[in-house]
Amino acid sequence: MASVAVHEDRSPRRRLWRSPRRVEEGELSPERAARRLAAWAEDAARQERWLASRGGGLEAPLLGAGGGILRLRDFLPLEAAENTLRVLEALPESVWSLSEQGGDANAAEHRFWSADVADVPQLAPLRGVFWRLLPTLRGEPTLPIFSCGRYGASDHIGRHNDEGDTPIFGPGNIFSRKVAAIWHLTREWQESEGGALVDLQPEGGGSISHVPIFNSLVVFEVPHWHAVSRVTAERYRYSIFGWWHQKKVAGGPG
Ligand SMILES: O=C(O)CCC(=O)C(=O)O
Numbered sequence: 359m360a361s362v363a364v365h366e367d368r369s370p371r372r373r374l375w376r377s378p379r380r381v382e383e384g385e386l387s388p389e390r391a392a393r394r395l396a397a398w399a400e401d402a403a404r405q406e407r408w409l410a411s412r413g414g415g416l417e418a419p420l421l422g423a424g425g426g427i428l429r430l431r432d433f434l435p436l437e438a439a440e441n442t443l444r445v446l447e448a449l450p451e452s453v454w455s456l457s458e459q460g461g462d463a464n465a466a467e468h469r470f471w472s473a474d475v476a477d478v479p480q481l482a483p484l485r486g487v488f489w490r491l492l493p494t495l496r497g498e499p500t501l502p503i504f505s506c507g508r509y510g511a512s513d514h515i516g517r518h519n520d521e522g523d524t525p526i527f528g529p530g531n532i533f534s535r536k537v538a539a540i541w542h543l544t545r546e547w548q549e550s551e552g553g554a555l556v557d558l559q560p561e562g563g564g565s566i567s568h569v570p571i572f573n574s575l576v577v578f579e580v581p582h583w584h585a586v587s588r589v590t591a592e593r594y595r596y597s598i599f600g601w602w603h604q605k606k607v608a609g610g611p612g
């Protein structure tokens with residue numbers, strides 16, 4: 359192949375030939391993303407190395423935060439975040455269910471789309487990852503239950519503190535939410551697009567808006583007052599969100 363014409367030839371075909379790596383990334387199929395995510399999540403030794411490189415699990419930073427909201431940037435390996443986002447973007451509409459509530463004494467006003475991670479086989483590997491992040495809290499085992507989140511135009515959550523009990527394996531077996539986490543997964547989200555996570559209980563009072571940052575984890579102990587401001591963008595804001603639960607002791611605190 360003569361080299362002279364390379365700079366002049368702007369045909370798409372020539373550009374494909376010149377940068378195969380970029381083309382490959384642009385065309386990452388959701389199936390391939392899911393396979394890569396599984397390969398990473400199933401490699402326990404690799405995950406332990408990655409956890410150790412970030413100073414261990416979440417318990418120590420949580421206990422150090424004294425009930426405040428923590429934001430951990432570059433939370434999982436970049437590739438894991440990209441693969442998860444690719445899977446979320448490609449989920450069929452039928453997987454998403456609309457959660458909508460006008461607001462009453464029991465629940466904050468809200469509207470957004472969610473899907474249980476357990477119902478999305480491509481994301482099943484993440485369950486082990488979340489479990490490894492916080493297997494116990496204050497000496498008691500935890501049960502992580504996570505969902506996929508999708509907020510479209512005007513979606514939001516009003517003021518709430520995440521407190522909640524869930525019966526698991528029967529009504530006598532109640533688990534309470536103890537630690538909340540939101541893994542934000544939309545690229546280059548701007549303040550002007552709305553959808554901020556608003557901390558309504560920051561140290562020193564007032565409120566602090568956190569614009570979602572791709573591949574950052576927001577984590578805090580429950581209860582903590584917060585909200586999600588209305589999305590104004592015409593694109594979806596994606597996340598993986600949920601809670602580590604602990605078994606509720608009869609007659610004990612929530
Ligand atoms: O998506 C977020 O930033 C927060 C979500 C939230 O507060 C919730 O699902 O309870």
Ligand SMILES: [Fe+2]
Nearest residue numbers: 518519520584
């Ligand atoms: Fe919340």
